[in-house]
Amino acid sequence: MKFLNDNDLRSIAEYARNIRRNSVMMVWEAKSGHPGGSLSIADILAVLYGKVMNIDPSKPSDPDRDRLIMSKGHASPALYSALAIRGFFPVSLLPGFRKLSSKLEGHVHFGVPGVEASTGSLGQGIGIAVGMAIAGKLDHKKYHVYAVVGDGEIEEGSVWESFMAGYKYSLNNLTVILDLNGVQLDGYTKDIMPTPDIAKKIRAFGWKVIEIDGHDYNQIYSALLACSRSRKSPTAIVAHTVKGKGVSYMENNPKYHGQAPETPELFQKAMEELS
């Protein structure tokens, strides 16, 4: 296992905290949006954008940059926050989320600096990531492609077509991160469409699979570093996470999949818990 040093751990924790605070602020300001699945993925985005990905906010179109596709495109608050804090666009634009004249549409929108593809129709972003990884190989590029997929999203058959294609084309430049938070739109995945032994299932498609606690920075970092290009297969990181992580009344509560805090008191409580 690779360990982050104390400075990195501190700055990643601060980055993740700010992704969470901004995500909750954005849905509060918009009175709509998806806090739960944004909070579950904040730590992983903080490690990716803060430490692992080869990106330069001053060169968002650099052909050699790493790419991330937020296949669960409703988690836009987390991605927009991660990009803004990293310097792709001003943090002051975040409160415009979901408002007319803002580019920060409710589902991840390609017009936003740092965003690699519009997503929101579940099951499609992973296919875009497969295409980008194939293109990287054809162009002899060194970039790596990451796709963040939800555990409700994997009910879409196209996700499994992408797993098959990733194996067929030996996409060792592709990493899929499965945000296994156990909750989907209006209930628990175990009740709606159970996916036991998910790591085994993906492994059976020929992928390398690493299972981690998706809130442990060292585990996230180690898993991402282990997606080495020396192997032939693509890698899936199955990340056990908590939907709504960090806000007690949202944690593991399907209600806050697509629901802003209902009152100023609940908003305040969330911000205090995330301070």
Ligand SMILES: Cc1ncc(C[n+]2csc(CCOP(=O)(O)OP(=O)(O)O)c2C)c(N)n1
């Ligand atoms: C094709 C498609 N069907 C339905 C929806 C509506 N929808 C939005 S989010 C969601 C649940 C997604 O659950 P999951 O992938 O687990 O996301 P997370 O819990 O991580 O937020 C659904 C059904 C959609 N966006 N796209």
